[in-house]
Amino acid sequence: MKWLALLAVCATGSLLIYGVSDFPDWGSANSPANGGVEGAGASISEVFIEETETLTKVPNIVTAVLADYRGYDTMFETVVIFAAGMAIFAIIRVMRDTEQTQDKTQLDSSVDGDHQRIIVGTTCRILIPVIQLFALYVVAHGHHSPGGGFQGGVILGASFILIGLAGNLETAMQRFSEKQFVSMACIGIFIYAGFGLLGQFLGGDFLEYGVLQKVLLTDGEPMARSHSMLGVEIGVALTVTAIMFAIYANLASKGELKNGL
Amino acid sequence: MQDFIQNFVQPHFNYWAYVIVMMIGFWALIAKRNLIKKLIGMSIFQSAIILFYVSLGVKDGATIPIIDHHQPAPIHEVSQEGHDAHYNSHGEEEAHHHKPVAAEFVNPLPHVLMLTAIVVGVATLGVALAVSQSIYKDFGTLEEHEILEQIKTGDFHD
Numbered sequence: 001m002k003w004l005a006l007l008a009v010c011a012t013g014s015l016l017i018y019g020v021s022d023f024p025d026w027g028s029a030n031s032p033a034n035g036g037v038e039g040a041g042a043s044i045s046e047v048f049i050e051e052t053e054t055l056t057k058v059p060n061i062v063t064a065v066l067a068d069y070r071g072y073d074t075m076f077e078t079v080v081i082f083a084a085g086m087a088i089f090a091i092i093r094v095m096r097d098t099e100q101t102q103d104k105t106q107l108d109s110s111v112d113g114d115h116q117r118i119i120v121g122t123t124c125r126i127l128i129p130v131i132q133l134f135a136l137y138v139v140a141h142g143h144h145s146p147g148g149g150f151q152g153g154v155i156l157g158a159s160f161i162l163i164g165l166a167g168n169l170e171t172a173m174q175r176f177s178e179k180q181f182v183s184m185a186c187i188g189i190f191i192y193a194g195f196g197l198l199g200q201f202l203g204g205d206f207l208e209y210g211v212l213q214k215v216l217l218t219d220g221e222p223m224a225r226s227h228s229m230l231g232v233e234i235g236v237a238l239t240v241t242a243i244m245f246a247i248y249a250n251l252a253s254k255g256e257l258k259n260g261l
Numbered sequence: 262m263q264d265f266i267q268n269f270v271q272p273h274f275n276y277w278a279y280v281i282v283m284m285i286g287f288w289a290l291i292a293k294r295n296l297i298k299k300l301i302g303m304s305i306f307q308s309a310i311i312l313f314y315v316s317l318g319v320k321d322g323a324t325i326p327i328i329d330h331h332q333p334a335p336i337h338e339v340s341q342e343g344h345d346a347h348y349n350s351h352g353e354e355e356a357h358h359h360k361p362v363a364a365e366f367v368n369p370l371p372h373v374l375m376l377t378a379i380v381v382g383v384a385t386l387g388v389a390l391a392v393s394q395s396i397y398k399d400f401g402t403l404e405e406h407e408i409l410e411q412i413k414t415g416d417f418h419d
Contacts, residue, residue: 005292013284020280025272027321033368034320045368049361053328061326061369062376070373077377084384088391146327150380240380247387251394 056225058143066148067229071207074232075192078239082189085243089182092255117166124166131159139237143226149233153240160245169253172245178257181242181249188239192232275316283309294405296393300386307382311375318371326369328361 024031034045042050048061048069058064066074139152164172196207204211209228210221218224249257270277286309289302393403400408400417411417 002292005288008291009284009288012287013280016280016283017277020273020276021269023273023276026275026316027319029320029322029364031317031320033317033371034323043363045370046363048369049326049363049366053361059328061328061366062372065369065373066376074377077381080381081384084388087388091388091391092395144327146325148376150376154380154383243384247383247391251387251390254394254398 055222056229057222058226058229060143060145060148062146063143063148063229063233067143067232068209068225071196071209071232074236075196075207078189078192078236081243082185082239085185085246088247088250092250093257094255120166124162128159128162131162132156135159135237139233140230142233143229149236150240152233153237154244156237156241157244157248160241161248164245164248164252169249170258173249173257176245178249181246185239185242185246188235188237188242191235191238195228195232195235275312275319279309279313279316282312296396296403296405299405300389300393303389304382304386307378311378314371314375314378318368320364320367323365323367326366326372328366 028034032043034043048065052061052064053059056064056068058068135152135155137152138147138155139149142148142152160172160176163175195209195212198215199208199211200206202211202214209225211224212228213221213224216224216227218227283306286302286304286306289305290299293299293302396408397403400411402408402411
């Protein structure tokens, strides 16, 4: 069996290497991804780079492409995250109450209390607010500097996971309960889809941010697009935060959501 | 050999690296029997794809696709052209109307695609870990052949 696997790996690898020899040189400005084919008009990359700032007033083109040009894609990307979280709940979440057999010492250890974890606990108590503030900055400033909803959401989720790792899951769940993170995940999706539907109600297409100018009261459609992108990114961040923590909490506690690692 | 490396490997170094990394992941996926090792292989495979896309997006002499719109007005150019007064009153306006040159920025699309690929990678890994955890609960093992054995004999609980 191993020989068969080795054969498959070698065959696939050599085919890919064979394909690599036809690739454009690394960093070449004339490769299809960078410059486009000659005589075929402006490439998609050129359009993105040259038009984005006048159309959306968003300097971070990655965010603009993510939230506006490919808004539909990103919405369902968020739905994929949400579905993954729900799938984990369906697979391992234990809904019945298990008997209370945990020993008391483990329950009492928290970020503040446990003697053995005093260094870890103190460090985390100082670090976690900074991490959360940075996460909010990454979300809120995501269309001006590197960042955005996915990145900020992951950092924010990681800060809650850090609470769970430094103390125990109980401590983290006190601050971010199951009810809260499940509803937060739903609210995130609703915010994103809400921006799309609002555009439709105002006479545009689904996820057409330009028409939201009437509601957001901005000067000009480009600013409306910019503000809508921020709103959409906040929705993404809420869902990602909630699902990151949900994945950790479920996996760490074997689906009981209490007394995990 | 020297010739081969200079003509085929060096200009495509990242692509060679992605093929090798991807094949390591592929090997772990199909040859390893432990489910967790398979998942590690899957993650390596995904990283290889990310490396591939990011390598495609590299452009010599270009910077990240974020337009610097707070650039101070280029004073020396203005004094050369000799309409100082006009520029001072509308300096900011003119800076805004500067159209970005496509050659100076990398293509944002590969980065957007990989941004979402990373997050979906996390989601799939989470679900896969949950499934393997529930497999472990039922079979008491994560070794593929032992699980298949138990399924054949019907020797497992739940």
